[in-house]
Amino acid sequence: MALWVLLLLPFCSFSYSYTFGYTGNAAQGGNSWGMTTPVLGVTVQEGLDISGVIYTYNPIKEVSDDFTVTVQNENAAGDGYIFQDTEDFSGKHPIRIRKVLQLPYVPIESFGQGSIATTGVGTLKDESVIYMYRFDACRNPQNDPSCPDYIPPLPPPIKIYDALDDDSVKLASKETDKELIDDDEDNKQSNEEEEDKDRLEKMLGIASNAFTLADGVTQSSLINTMNSVNMDTYYLARIPSKVYREPLVLKDQGISDNRKVLRSLSNDRLHQTMIEEQYK
Amino acid sequence: MKKLVTLFLAIGLTGCALLMPKEAEANTNITGTVESRCEVVTDIQGYFGNPNAYTLTTLPASNGQIPQIRITSTLANAYKAIVSYPTSFSSSPSLSNSVTWSGTVAIASASSSDMSGYAAASTVTNNGAMRTYYLTHAGTIYVTVASEAIYGGNKAYPGGQYVAVAEASCVAQ
Numbered sequence A: 001m002a003l004w005v006l007l008l009l010p011f012c013s014f015s016y017s018y019t020f021g022y023t024g025n026a027a028q029g030g031n032s033w034g035m036t037t038p039v040l041g042v043t044v045q046e047g048l049d050i051s052g053v054i055y056t057y058n059p060i061k062e063v064s065d066d067f068t069v070t071v072q073n074e075n076a077a078g079d080g081y082i083f084q085d086t087e088d089f090s091g092k093h094p095i096r097i098r099k100v101l102q103l104p105y106v107p108i109e110s111f112g113q114g115s116i117a118t119t120g121v122g123t124l125k126d127e128s129v130i131y132m133y134r135f136d137a138c139r140n141p142q143n144d145p146s147c148p149d150y151i152p153p154l155p156p157p158i159k160i161y162d163a164l165d166d167d168s169v170k171l172a173s174k175e176t177d178k179e180l181i182d183d184d185e186d187n188k189q190s191n192e193e194e195e196d197k198d199r200l201e202k203m204l205g206i207a208s209n210a211f212t213l214a215d216g217v218t219q220s221s222l223i224n225t226m227n228s229v230n231m232d233t234y235y236l237a238r239i240p241s242k243v244y245r246e247p248l249v250l251k252d253q254g255i256s257d258n259r260k261v262l263r264s265l266s267n268d269r270l271h272q273t274m275i276e277e278q279y280k
Numbered sequence B: 001m002k003k004l005v006t007l008f009l010a011i012g013l014t015g016c017a018l019l020m021p022k023e024a025e026a027n028t029n030i031t032g033t034v035e036s037r038c039e040v041v042t043d044i045q046g047y048f049g050n051p052n053a054y055t056l057t058t059l060p061a062s063n064g065q066i067p068q069i070r071i072t073s074t075l076a077n078a079y080k081a082i083v084s085y086p087t088s089f090s091s092s093p094s095l096s097n098s099v100t101w102s103g104t105v106a107i108a109s110a111s112s113s114d115m116s117g118y119a120a121a122s123t124v125t126n127n128g129a130m131r132t133y134y135l136t137h138a139g140t141i142y143v144t145v146a147s148e149a150i151y152g153g154n155k156a157y158p159g160g161q162y163v164a165v166a167e168a169s170c171v172a173q
Helices: A002-012 A167-173 A178-208 A211-226 A259-278 B003-018 B111-123
Strands: A018-022 A048-060 A067-075 A081-088 A099-105 A111-120 A123-138 B038-044 B049-052 B055-057 B069-073 B079-084 B089-091 B100-109 B122-127 B130-135 B139-151 B167-172
Touching: A048 A067, A048 A081, A048 A111, A081 A099, A111 A123, B038 B079, B038 B167, B049 B069, B069 B079, B069 B130, B069 B167, B079 B139, B100 B111, B100 B130, B111 B130, B111 B139, B130 B139
Parallel strands: A099 B100
Antiparallel strands: A018 A123, A048 A099, A048 A123, A067 A081, A067 A111, B038 B069, B049 B055, B055 B139, B069 B139, B079 B130, B079 B167, B100 B139, B122 B130
């Protein structure tokens, strides 16, 4: 029996990885809000269930005035409300309301627009609407790699870029001048017509004079002969190498001092001495 | 014949009476549990600020904090809430001078607009230190208790820790 229990235990065990918490003040940006991540301050995703609402506000009114305040959340399907809670201050002293509404766990996807609606004469101050939530990280296993049924996502397909299939390239390489295209087609057509005409004339000439053909053959062979240049003589030409040696040899014969320079240096020294004497 | 039948009936009843035990009795306990429908919880702990040498106050402007008590009644017209601000220290250094206490008890917020009349209908006793709210509706009220203690003759308080108790209770009406 104990063995059976041990064998079945892995199939029976299931751990709930719930996280509980509170959202930020949904009414911070005004008395109408969407159930979005920036508004609630928590990531709105599959697995997030709302279990209650804590709301506070301070009504400003005269006792004799009629004034009602309703805190509500529309159904995302647009066919009603998830909850509606109304306080009627008509004929009553204003008192700061602080209320906790318990809700069955409602998926966040079911929540539509939230709002604080008023009727009558009066205003509200210090409004705050906070949602209590429960988050099941593994309801969508793809939320967390540690979830039991998590499937690693496939790498995204690599798209090979083919410039020839690029519409922009096609558009850029397309001839856009219609007149040029038409001119090209006209020229091509006229050339073909001229060639056909020449060919017809030649055929008629061949029929009338057989020498024309022989002449053509002779001229063709002559042109072939002129065009056939034997390049091997250029490729196979050999240029003999030669060594150019230095024939000049300079020998040290000694260099004598330049006496003129020595004389000039003595003049310079005298000049310097004269100049320095001025400052003495 | 009629007499004979009556005789047999009398003898039979007598026999039955002789067969029966003399006494038949049983003691059965009847138990029951009554859960209070009124709950008193401290929502915000209070503490004193010390703006000068001779004053202790819960005013936030003087670095104090006003305590808040949550009183929830699930039955209408069944309870009254009695809340009082302190009139003495429960523990403090030895004080040679008297302390002058003042304070206020007020409803900070409520769970229903129907409770907006609680403040007007409340009564005050114990020289204004104790306030009684009549919980005529089911729901929650949040009561704040502000208090201030000024040492006699504006003399400086002796150094040490001072503790005072704000009392709140739910009493059946």
